[in-house]
Amino acid sequence: MTAAEAPMLEVRDLSVAYGVGRDAVRPIDGLSFTLRQREIVGLIGEAGSGKSTAALALMGLARPPGQIVGGQVAFEGRDLLAMDDEALRRIRGRDIGIIVQNPRGALNPMLKVGRQIGNAYRAHNKATRGDSKRRAIDMLRMVGINDPERRVDAYAHELSGGMAQRALIAMALSSMPKLLIADEPTSGLDVTIQAQFLDQMWQTVQETGSAMFLVAQELGILANYCDRVLVLQNGHIAEDAPVRQFFAAPQQPYSREILRLEQDTAEGGITSSGTVKADAEPLVRITGLVKNFPIKGSSKVVQAVHDVDLAIAPGETLGLVGESGSGKTTVGRCLVHLTEPTEGEIRFGDQTLSGLSATALRQMRAKLQIVFQDPYDSLNPRWTIRRILREPLDLHTDLSRGEKDSRSRELLEMVGVDPGLIDRRPQGLGAGMLQRLNIARAIATNPSFIVLDEPTSVLSPRAVVGLVDLLRRLQRDLGLSYLFISHDLTTVRYLCHRVAVMYLGQIVEKGSVDQVFNDPKHPYSKALLAAHLFPDPSQRRVDRQDRRELEGEIPSPIDLPKGCYLASRCPSAKPDCQAQPQELTILPDGRSIRCWRVATGDLADQEGLQHAV
Amino acid sequence: MSAADLMGPTDEATTLPRRKKRDWLFGIGLTIVAVVVILAAIGPWIAPYDPTSVTPRIVEPPPSLGEIPGLLWGSITGTLEHPPHWMGTDASGFDIFSRVISAPRIDLSIALAANGLSLLVGVLLGLLAGYYRNVATGLLMRVSDVLQSFPVFISAMILVALAGRSTVNIIIALALLYTPIYIRLTRAEVMSQKVRGYVEAARAMGNPELTVALRHVLPNSLAPALIQASVTIGFAILLTAGLSFVGAGVRPPTPEWGLMISTGANQIILGEWWPSVFPGIAISLTVFGFAVLGNALERRYDGG
Numbered sequence: 001m002t003a004a005e006a007p008m009l010e011v012r013d014l015s016v017a018y019g020v021g022r023d024a025v026r027p028i029d030g031l032s033f034t035l036r037q038r039e040i041v042g043l044i045g046e047a048g049s050g051k052s053t054a055a056l057a058l059m060g061l062a063r064p065p066g067q068i069v070g071g072q073v074a075f076e077g078r079d080l081l082a083m084d085d086e087a088l089r090r091i092r093g094r095d096i097g098i099i100v101q102n103p104r105g106a107l108n109p110m111l112k113v114g115r116q117i118g119n120a121y122r123a124h125n126k127a128t129r130g131d132s133k134r135r136a137i138d139m140l141r142m143v144g145i146n147d148p149e150r151r152v153d154a155y156a157h158e159l160s161g162g163m164a165q166r167a168l169i170a171m172a173l174s175s176m177p178k179l180l181i182a183d184e185p186t187s188g189l190d191v192t193i194q195a196q197f198l199d200q201m202w203q204t205v206q207e208t209g210s211a212m213f214l215v216a217q218e219l220g221i222l223a224n225y226c227d228r229v230l231v232l233q234n235g236h237i238a239e240d241a242p243v244r245q246f247f248a249a250p251q252q253p254y255s256r257e258i259l260r261l262e263q264d265t266a267e268g269g270i271t272s273s274g275t276v277k278a279d280a281e282p283l284v285r286i287t288g289l290v291k292n293f294p295i296k297g298s299s300k301v302v303q304a305v306h307d308v309d310l311a312i313a314p315g316e317t318l319g320l321v322g323e324s325g326s327g328k329t330t331v332g333r334c335l336v337h338l339t340e341p342t343e344g345e346i347r348f349g350d351q352t353l354s355g356l357s358a359t360a361l362r363q364m365r366a367k368l369q370i371v372f373q374d375p376y377d378s379l380n381p382r383w384t385i386r387r388i389l390r391e392p393l394d395l396h397t398d399l400s401r402g403e404k405d406s407r408s409r410e411l412l413e414m415v416g417v418d419p420g421l422i423d424r425r426p427q428g429l430g431a432g433m434l435q436r437l438n439i440a441r442a443i444a445t446n447p448s449f450i451v452l453d454e455p456t457s458v459l460s461p462r463a464v465v466g467l468v469d470l471l472r473r474l475q476r477d478l479g480l481s482y483l484f485i486s487h488d489l490t491t492v493r494y495l496c497h498r499v500a501v502m503y504l505g506q507i508v509e510k511g512s513v514d515q516v517f518n519d520p521k522h523p524y525s526k527a528l529l530a531a532h533l534f535p536d537p538s539q540r541r542v543d544r545q546d547r548r549e550l551e552g553e554i555p556s557p558i559d560l561p562k563g564c565y566l567a568s569r570c571p572s573a574k575p576d577c578q579a580q581p582q583e584l585t586i587l588p589d590g591r592s593i594r595c596w597r598v599a600t601g602d603l604a605d606q607e608g609l610q611h612a613v
Numbered sequence: 614m615s616a617a618d619l620m621g622p623t624d625e626a627t628t629l630p631r632r633k634k635r636d637w638l639f640g641i642g643l644t645i646v647a648v649v650v651i652l653a654a655i656g657p658w659i660a661p662y663d664p665t666s667v668t669p670r671i672v673e674p675p676p677s678l679g680e681i682p683g684l685l686w687g688s689i690t691g692t693l694e695h696p697p698h699w700m701g702t703d704a705s706g707f708d709i710f711s712r713v714i715s716a717p718r719i720d721l722s723i724a725l726a727a728n729g730l731s732l733l734v735g736v737l738l739g740l741l742a743g744y745y746r747n748v749a750t751g752l753l754m755r756v757s758d759v760l761q762s763f764p765v766f767i768s769a770m771i772l773v774a775l776a777g778r779s780t781v782n783i784i785i786a787l788a789l790l791y792t793p794i795y796i797r798l799t800r801a802e803v804m805s806q807k808v809r810g811y812v813e814a815a816r817a818m819g820n821p822e823l824t825v826a827l828r829h830v831l832p833n834s835l836a837p838a839l840i841q842a843s844v845t846i847g848f849a850i851l852l853t854a855g856l857s858f859v860g861a862g863v864r865p866p867t868p869e870w871g872l873m874i875s876t877g878a879n880q881i882i883l884g885e886w887w888p889s890v891f892p893g894i895a896i897s898l899t900v901f902g903f904a905v906l907g908n909a910l911e912r913r914y915d916g917g
Contacts, residue, residue, distance in 0.1 A: 336817055338813060338816060338817055358821075361819075362819035362820075362821065363819065364819075365817060365818060365819035366819065369817065369818075370813075370814075370817045372810045372813065372814065373810075374810055377809050377810035377811065378809075378810030378811050378813070378814045379810075379811055379814075380811045380815070380829055380833070381811070381833065382832050382833055391815070391818060391820075392818050392819075395818060395819050395820065396819065438814070441814070441818070
């Protein structure tokens with residue numbers, strides 16, 4: 001790229017304001033940056049810092065009652081903000097495409113997706129209905145939708161989230177825009193689909209010489225696909241650095257903070273969250289757990305969890321990973337008996353949970369806690385923090401009112417929340433803070449074991465760092481054991497001692513974090529790790545030669561195959577795999593694996609998938 | 614890390630200037646409702662005449678606009694031979710003004726009692742129906758379907774006709790008819806609340822199921838029913854008046870708006886409009902006041 005080449009997009013002093021006069025707030029205030037051809041620029045910033053507002057403003061749009069109040073957005077030398085509406089409309093969609101969050105909300109539920117893509121195409125190109133339909137089919141095929149001839153006639157509700165997202169992308173790309181603005185385009189997608197889509201986008205940008213402005217919340221996406229990283233703070237760009245430089249030597253305190261764990265990990269592995277005795281008697285032991293959900297009006301069942309064995313030692317963190325629908329959350333819920341297991345035994349200390357009376361189980365809950373995924377949803381919105389924290393103390397202790405109050409304040413201090421907030425309600429607090437309150441409530445009765453059900457999945461990068469720190473510290477200070485359920489392998493690597501990989505309700509591989517992350521054996525673990533975007537720009541996924549993925553559709557959990565569940569998608573499957581149910585076998589290095597070819601040494605390493613780390 | 618760091622910038626919406634539009638409407642609603650409530654408390658005492666005894670002056674029209682200042686002055690200085698009939702008198706000689714300001718006591722008590730009763734029963738049944746979904750609660754829903762499938766007014770008439778025209782019976786009839794609304798509203802809200810994380814968390818903490826239902830789910834499911842109640846009170850007043858109008862309500866000569874309209878209705882044709890029109894205006898204003906108040910409450914609730 002030569003210095004003489006004019007930037008494709010040049011933004012100068014862009015400002016967006018809500019309200020007028022003294023009350024006006026400016027979420028975007030003096031935003032300036034440039035974007036060149038063949039460049040993917042990532043924008044990162046705190047939740048609520050105005051990233052989405054910025055993305056819209058680049059097209060000259062603002063959500064009412066917001067208004068663009070100043071600045072320039074020069075696209076190929078012409079200022080979009082100075083153009084009349086007619087000229088702007090010609091550019092939007094044809095030269096600049098946008099992909100917003102929430103794909104299903106952005107598709108019109110009354111129109112077939114093919115029509116919508118065709119309409120977008122016909123708005124900027126002369127084409128007949130037939131042409132535009134063919135174009136829509138081509139676009140759908142290009143974004144990797146199987147059987148586009150059929151899908152072109154589907155309505156939005158007939159598509160899965162991933163497919164709806166891809167249909168939206170097809171729409172944005174139908175006129176081959178020179179600039180694509182994407183606002184967290186993969187939020188809510190599974191890692192494998194996310195990787196597929198971003199690969200495709202990366203390829204399109206390289207091949208067609210377009211450019212992409214990518215709003216992202218995940219460091220992994222920035223590291224793997226972006227050429228430059230912009231940090232949005234107080235409405236303007238606080239840091240603008242090439243991606244390698246950003247990850248190697250972040251300048252802003254904010255950037256340093258969100259990258260701290262990554263740098264710690266790169267330097268010395270896990271910063272110890274307490275040591276675990278390898279031969280310790282497990283605190284929690286699950287044997288043969290099965291959970292089936294009956295289907296209404298049918299004798300069939302959904303097999304959510306099928307034959308799961310797990311053991312967690314005191315002071316240990318076990319990571320449970322897998323794609324959505326793998327049954328990992330159900331395992332966590334069965335473990336605390338929020339869901340009654342169909343079969344199997346759960347032992348906690350020296351007691352079996354299923355044998356307990358309702359009262360005994362309730363008493364047991366003081367020692368056995370759970371933290372849920374959505375922090376906004378898991379605190380009673382009508383209660384003050386004081387009352388929320390007092391509830392477990394009311395249930396499980398005989399403390400006086402004053403003692404409960406001081407314990408509540410102590411808990412807030414332990415989780416790093418200002419005790420001055422004790423009389424506030426949860427509303428209006430940030431996700432990171434709310435998740436800390438959830439943890440404070442969970443540890444109120446001094447439990448020895450906590451199920452953490454994707455506690456970081458809705459948090460901003462900085463809040464994730466804070467929460468990981470907190471969980472480690474609590475483990476060290478209180479000797480807690482965790483079951484950490486997550487699809488985010490990066491966080492699992494920061495936090496866990498051992499990890500179990502789940503696929504379709506079964507554990508396919510279980511071992512130490514080092515074993516599973518650095519040398520995955522099971523074909524599914526390999527694929528999962530290969531699809532994961534680790535925040536390390538020196539190992540970009542797009543630079544890798546071999547990035548084969550699992551192909552085909554996930555079998556339905558209602559009609560599971562007789563043999564190995566992965567056989568239909570596995571690149572190393574043999575005829576035997578289809579026929580033979582797989583057993584979890586313990587390998588000499590201590591890990592367990594559910595694949596006869598690996599267990600018997602039939603599957604040599606070079607034959608398997610190239611793995612990530 | 615301090616707490617302030619973690620909070621990050623607060624949500625954009627909280628820093629936006631509050632929308633003050635249409636708040637004057639809320640003010641009007643509140644004023645009307647306040648006046649009605651005050652009249653219900655003291656109306657009969659401040660009325661210039663006894664609302665249930667006749668005066669010798671029959672079908673006297675209300676004073677014309679020109680007479681009003683003189684009458685006002687007269688009533689202040691006490692030089693009049695009898696207090697003026699601000700809204701005239703009806704065919705029996707009742708002072709209409711006294712009856713109009715005394716009526717809220719009966720109208721509002723019926724409406725409030727019926728509403729309170731149906732709110733209480735409806736919310737509790739709604740909680741049950743939403744929380745436990747089985748044959749019994751299914752049956753409950755079908756029964757309320759049947760109740761709701763008749764026009765409210767017709768059902769109320771039939772019920773009162775069967776049970777007898779007493780205030781208590783009117784209250785029970787109205788309560789019975791309004792209960793399904795609250796059952797349905799609460800049930801829907803309970804169904805969406807009971808699967809939320811904080812309910813799960815309460816269970817995971819070791820709360821007995823009943824505590825979870827009463828302390829966590831119920832308080833968070835009340836809003837729709839309470840908002841509905843503020844609107845329904847207005848309609849209950851209308852229905853009470855309606856029942857009296859067709860002769861299925863309170864007995865004369867109780868001061869009641871619907872009854873007054875009904876007894877005055879025959880004279881409208883003779884050009885004697887005042888016995889019916891003044892109580893009519895009173896009903897309209899009252900229903901309007903409650904409706905506006907209910908709308909305002911709903912907006913506040915939606916806006917968080």
